Amino acid sequence: MLGVVDRANIVIIGGGVVGCAVAHAVAQRWSDVFLVEQMPRLGMGASTRNSGVIHSGIYYPPGSLKARMCVSGNRLLHEFCAAHNVPHRNCGKLVVAQGSGQEAVLEHLAENGRANGVEGLRLVDRATIYAKEPHIVASAALEVPSTGIVSAEDLVKTLARLATDRGANLLPRARVVRLDPRTDSIAVTIAEGEASQATGAAAEETIEARCVINCAGLYADEIAALLGNRSYRIYPVRGEYCELVRAKSYLVNNLVYPLPHSDGLSLGVHLTRTLWGTVLVGPTADYISDKNDYERNRLPVEEFLRRAKPMLPEIEAADLQLAYSGIRAKLAPPEHVGFTDFVIARDPVAERAIQLVGIESPGLTSCLAIAERVVSLAAEILEG
Numbered sequence: 001m002l003g004v005v006d007r008a009n010i011v012i013i014g015g016g017v018v019g020c021a022v023a024h025a026v027a028q029r030w031s032d033v034f035l036v037e038q039m040p041r042l043g044m045g046a047s048t049r050n051s052g053v054i055h056s057g058i059y060y061p062p063g064s065l066k067a068r069m070c071v072s073g074n075r076l077l078h079e080f081c082a083a084h085n086v087p088h089r090n091c092g093k094l095v096v097a098q099g100s101g102q103e104a105v106l107e108h109l110a111e112n113g114r115a116n117g118v119e120g121l122r123l124v125d126r127a128t129i130y131a132k133e134p135h136i137v138a139s140a141a142l143e144v145p146s147t148g149i150v151s152a153e154d155l156v157k158t159l160a161r162l163a164t165d166r167g168a169n170l171l172p173r174a175r176v177v178r179l180d181p182r183t184d185s186i187a188v189t190i191a192e193g194e195a196s197q198a199t200g201a202a203a204e205e206t207i208e209a210r211c212v213i214n215c216a217g218l219y220a221d222e223i224a225a226l227l228g229n230r231s232y233r234i235y236p237v238r239g240e241y242c243e244l245v246r247a248k249s250y251l252v253n254n255l256v257y258p259l260p261h262s263d264g265l266s267l268g269v270h271l272t273r274t275l276w277g278t279v280l281v282g283p284t285a286d287y288i289s290d291k292n293d294y295e296r297n298r299l300p301v302e303e304f305l306r307r308a309k310p311m312l313p314e315i316e317a318a319d320l321q322l323a324y325s326g327i328r329a330k331l332a333p334p335e336h337v338g339f340t341d342f343v344i345a346r347d348p349v350a351e352r353a354i355q356l357v358g359i360e361s362p363g364l365t366s367c368l369a370i371a372e373r374v375v376s377l378a379a380e381i382l383e384g
């Protein structure tokens with residue numbers, strides 16, 4: 001598959017939305033760019049197992065990478081989707097409060113959002129909520145006009161196509177198995193295709209890369225360890241979804257969120273009207289031990305009912321059916337309370353490597369902003 005090419009300027013490890021956005025951005029500036037993805041297709045990890053929400057940036061501490069990447073990523077993504085016909089909708093969202101205690105939290109969120117540069121935020125009353133979402137019950141809400149929704153699958157495909165048009169080589173079924181940092185390069189050993197039944201081993205090839213970019217999502221800690229950096233650990237946190245049965249999808253017009261978890265674990269089980277007119281209820285957030293365990297011990301629909309009913313009292317268990325799940329790449333262990341930022345930085349020891357670790361939500365929203373940042377870091381390595 002790699003033919004005679006054994007040298008590259010850049011090897012990107014991981015073909016999710018972040019890896020594809022990075023490939024698209026770096027291929028504009030450098031030739032000999034490779035992206036290697038272990039799965040048969042691009043975007044099969046978290047990138048297509050999420051809510052598809054283009055977040056505004058209200059939740060993250062001012063100055064954090066999540067805040068900066070999200071706010072600028074929101075604008076870049078809306079522009080990109082419009083320019084390249086990626087299905088999306090600028091629908092806005094409501095974060096709803098139940099009672100005066102929660103309303104104070106809404107005000108805090110609004111202040112935080114404004115400090116991050118999020119525009120158009122306003123607190124709205126029951127009458128405004130009713131006009132937008134007649135089936136939602138809440139005492140007040142924060143209206144967030146810059147939130148949108150995107151088809152993550154189409155976004156991945158479009159980024160991949162444009163990256164290929166710019167000359168990047170995107171290689172599915174190629175798993176990075178060894179990384180060997182040398183003085184002027186990193187040797188990237190790749191096992192291609194399925195392991196052969198006869199030998200139990202897949203064919204291996206090595207590329208000498210002047211720069212390696214770790215976009216391996218849930219496995220970013222393992223890729224960092226192959227580079228000799230054992231300072232990261234990714235804790236998988238599963239998010240499960242239910243869907244409203246079709247006959248009840250009229251109950252939700254756009255995006256309705258409760259207040260976020262105070263422990264920073266997630267944004268809470270929310271209601272998302274998809275681009276296809278279905279309504280998602282979720283995601284939940286539970287630490288799991290296996291990074292590949294999407295389906296074992298799924299929560300019953302009653303659990304989703306319990307969480308969504310305060311906002312949407314008209315639903316019953318019979319209106320819900322289990323849908324897909326996704327796994328967050330968290331840097332925070334279960335006992336951690338509070339905020340954890342993205343890591344997007346050059347490796348302190350393997351100087352030719354760039355680490356992207358803990359790219360959980362809002363990673364989809366932020367992909368184009370993250371890619372811009374990675375271009376600057378790659379320029380330090382390749383041109384510095």
Ligand SMILES: Cc1cc2nc3c(=O)[nH]c(=O)nc-3n(C[C@H](O)[C@H](O)[C@H](O)COP(=O)(O)OP(=O)(O)OC[C@H]3O[C@@H](n4cnc5c(N)ncnc54)[C@H](O)[C@@H]3O)c2cc1C
Nearest residue numbers: 014016017018038045047050053176217239326363364365
């Ligand atoms: C339940 C859930 C809901 C979310 N909702 C939202 C949302 O609404 N809005 C938002 O902005 N964000 C959301 N996110 C976050 C968003 O989905 C992620 O931040 C984003 O998809 C991360 O993209 P990625 O490319 O880094 O990771 P991934 O999509 O996981 O891609 C990493 C890729 O690396 C590959 N890989 C790993 N190891 C190797 C190896 N050794 N060799 C080759 N390839 C390898 C994997 O196969 C995978 O395809 C959500 C996430 C979850 C789980």
